[in-house]
Amino acid sequence: MTETTFASDRLTTGPAGHLVHTTHDPALGTIEVFVLDPDAHLDVIHAWVTQPRAKFWGLGELSRTELRDLYAYVDELDTHHAFLIFRDGTPVVLLQTYEPEHDPVGECYAVEPGDVGLHFFIGDRGAPVAAFTTRISRVLGDFLFASPGAHRIIVEPDVNNDGAVNRMTLMGFEPGPVITLPNKQGRLAFMPRERWERMPR
Numbered sequence: 001m002t003e004t005t006f007a008s009d010r011l012t013t014g015p016a017g018h019l020v021h022t023t024h025d026p027a028l029g030t031i032e033v034f035v036l037d038p039d040a041h042l043d044v045i046h047a048w049v050t051q052p053r054a055k056f057w058g059l060g061e062l063s064r065t066e067l068r069d070l071y072a073y074v075d076e077l078d079t080h081h082a083f084l085i086f087r088d089g090t091p092v093v094l095l096q097t098y099e100p101e102h103d104p105v106g107e108c109y110a111v112e113p114g115d116v117g118l119h120f121f122i123g124d125r126g127a128p129v130a131a132f133t134t135r136i137s138r139v140l141g142d143f144l145f146a147s148p149g150a151h152r153i154i155v156e157p158d159v160n161n162d163g164a165v166n167r168m169t170l171m172g173f174e175p176g177p178v179i180t181l182p183n184k185q186g187r188l189a190f191m192p193r194e195r196w197e198r199m200p201r
Helices: 042-049 052-057 065-074 132-145 162-170 193-198
Strands: 019-025 030-037 080-087 092-097 115-122 151-157 176-181 184-192
Touching: 030 132, 042 052, 042 065, 065 080, 065 115, 080 132, 080 184, 092 132, 115 132, 132 151, 132 162, 132 193, 162 176, 162 184
Parallel strands: 115 151
Antiparallel strands: 019 030, 030 080, 080 092, 092 115, 151 184, 176 184
């Protein structure tokens, strides 16, 4: 059983702290997607983004107040959204979605109707389970494509982030060019809805 709240036909959102999506994975358990609450979730996300392994997320130098203010700003936008993903009650993933035409990435390729940008950071995993990253990635993809207006997922990991680039390849994204963004060189890649729906489960 999946319950999803649509704020638009392309991007899902809601009030800070609002539960917008629930699903069950046979290995992961219950997955809940909450709109990020910059105050209530601050301890969790600050602990995650300040870890050395989060260097490609680019927020490690921010103070707690700066991080809170950043996500409070994101919460006010109609074009960019942030979420905290819980697995059986444990926060595991920081997720961000955006409309590419309202982001610097949109200046680097020909944006198509229904494009949805995606960033996610795995902060925790909860109880050990095989292929956690693959499973949680599938859950996140299903969440994005639950919005009827979402036709293609766009990712642009840092070219030096081998883990993210390899994950993109393993998930079956169609590789695109290397693009120059304000803070990095990104490897653009695409996942059309039709390709996602054909992937084995």
